[in-house]
Amino acid sequence: MRKYVYFLLVLFPVLLSLQACKEIPKPEAEVVEEGSDLLSKLNDMIANDATNAQLRYNRARILEENGQYSEAIEDMRVAIIADSLNAVYYHFLSDLFMDSNNSSKSLLTMQKAAQLFPDSTLTQLKLSETYFILKQYDESIFQLNDIIRRQPNNAEAYLMLGLNFRGKGDLSRAINSFQTATEKDPNIVDAWIILGDLFAEKNEPIAKRYYETAVNVAPDNITALHSKAYYLQNHNDIDGALSLYKQINIIEPKYPDAYLNAGILMIEKDSLNAALEQFDILTKMASTNAKGYYFKAYTLNELGQKEAAKKEAQNAVNFDPNYKDAVELLEKLK
Numbered sequence: 294m295r296k297y298v299y300f301l302l303v304l305f306p307v308l309l310s311l312q313a314c315k316e317i318p319k320p321e322a323e324v325v326e327e328g329s330d331l332l333s334k335l336n337d338m339i340a341n342d343a344t345n346a347q348l349r350y351n352r353a354r355i356l357e358e359n360g361q362y363s364e365a366i367e368d369m370r371v372a373i374i375a376d377s378l379n380a381v382y383y384h385f386l387s388d389l390f391m392d393s394n395n396s397s398k399s400l401l402t403m404q405k406a407a408q409l410f411p412d413s414t415l416t417q418l419k420l421s422e423t424y425f426i427l428k429q430y431d432e433s434i435f436q437l438n439d440i441i442r443r444q445p446n447n448a449e450a451y452l453m454l455g456l457n458f459r460g461k462g463d464l465s466r467a468i469n470s471f472q473t474a475t476e477k478d479p480n481i482v483d484a485w486i487i488l489g490d491l492f493a494e495k496n497e498p499i500a501k502r503y504y505e506t507a508v509n510v511a512p513d514n515i516t517a518l519h520s521k522a523y524y525l526q527n528h529n530d531i532d533g534a535l536s537l538y539k540q541i542n543i544i545e546p547k548y549p550d551a552y553l554n555a556g557i558l559m560i561e562k563d564s565l566n567a568a569l570e571q572f573d574i575l576t577k578m579a580s581t582n583a584k585g586y587y588f589k590a591y592t593l594n595e596l597g598q599k600e601a602a603k604k605e606a607q608n609a610v611n612f613d614p615n616y617k618d619a620v621e622l623l624e625k626l627k
Contacts, residue, residue: 331355332352332355332356335348335352336352339352343371344371344374344375345375346371346372346375346376346379346382347372349369349371349375350368350369350372350382350385352365352368353368353369353385353389354385357388357389357392362389362393365389366386366389366390366393369385369386369389370386373386378409380406380409380410380413380415383402383403383405383406383416384403384406384416384419386402387400387403387419387423390402391423391426396426396427400423400424400427403416403419403420403423404420406419406420407420407436414440414444414447417436417439417440418437418440418450418453420436421433421436421437421450421453424436425453425456425457425460430457430460433453433457434454434457434458437450437457438454441454446477447477448474448475448481448484449481451470451471451473451474451477451484452470452471452474452481452483452484454470455467455469455470455471455484455487456487458470459491467491468488468491471484471487471488471491472484475488479510480510481510482507482510482511482514482516482517485503485506485517486504486507486517486520488500489501489504489507489520489524490520493524493527501521501524501528504517504520504521504524505521507520507521508521513544515541515544515545515548518537518541518544519537519538519541519550521537522534522537522538522541522554525537526554526558531558531561531562534554535555535558538551538552538554538555538558539551539555542555547578549575549578549579549582549585552571552572552574552575552585553571553572553575553584553588555571556568556569556570556572556588556592557588560588560591560592560595565592565595569589569592569593569596572588572589572592573589575589576605576608582612583608583609583610583616583619584609584616586605586606586608586609586612586619587605587606587616587618587622590602590603590604590606590608590609590619590623590626591622593605599626602626603623603626603627606619606622606623607623609622609623610623
């Protein structure tokens with residue numbers, strides 16, 4: 294094996310928000326254009342019908358994608374005045390406040406929604422998720438226990454419960470909650486992945502079985518595949534990990550971490566030219582990714598291409614002046 298400083302691979306984090314809480318309906322089919330054409334048409338339609346809630350919601354979705362949160366929030370304010378009994382509008386407004394770093398208003402919006410729609414499990418779950426995001430774990434747990442009391446087979450409530458116990462550092466109850474979630478719904482992939490993570494942290498071999506189950510449940514789930522690949526890499530199954538990273542690239546060709554990690558593993562196998570190819574793809578795809586340029590520079594240096602390595606190291610430092618390894622490599626090459 295090549296002797297060099299070992300680099301920590303990038304593990305794609307498991308996003309711990311409930312899928313159901315993010316399921317917001319698409320705009321109605323009254324307008325089908327995309328991008329600026331759709332926004333322009335919506336502007337014209339709203340000019341003639343300023344209080345149309347659906348039009349305001351449709352435009353707010355586009356404004357959100359453009360990062361225009363203040364404008365989107367204003368549209369949702371008008372939409373809710375026009376139609377105050379549409380839970381989706383409150384959910385989306387809460388997301389807008391959260392995305393624009395106004396967590397207090399995000400929470401207030403969901404608390405109001407929970408009062409308006411006490412029988413909506415989706416709304417109650419989203420409120421518990423908002424509490425969780427704000428690290429108000431006890432409030433979230435209280436909300437979830439009420440859901441479970443009414444719906445004892447609600448797997449998402451148990452998943453969310455596990456996340457809160459994990460946040461509180463109560464790993465025993467967290468594991469129990471995640472296991473219950475998988476019993477209630479064997480297809481709840483996030484629970485399988487997190488169980489794998491928890492047992493991997495304890496260095497228990499059963500972690501591999503949880504990751505395998507996650508992949509079996511959702512063969513195209515990037516997080517499941519990446520989590521299993523990362524586990525295999527840490528347990529010296531480099532070929533197995535590489536196979537999974539290649540599978541990820543087939544499913545999602547623009548997923549940068551798979552190229553980065555595959556390249557690092559190829560260095561481990563002394564396959565420098567193959568590694569260089571991975572880093573080259575990465576830097577072309579993600580042109581500001583400092584890690585891609587750094588590992589490209591490292592590989593070129595190992596291949597004896599000092600001048601080319603210096604150029605790539607300089608790129609890494611340009612995009613991240615605080616990248617210590619890149620700075621040290623550049624100084625060495627100079």
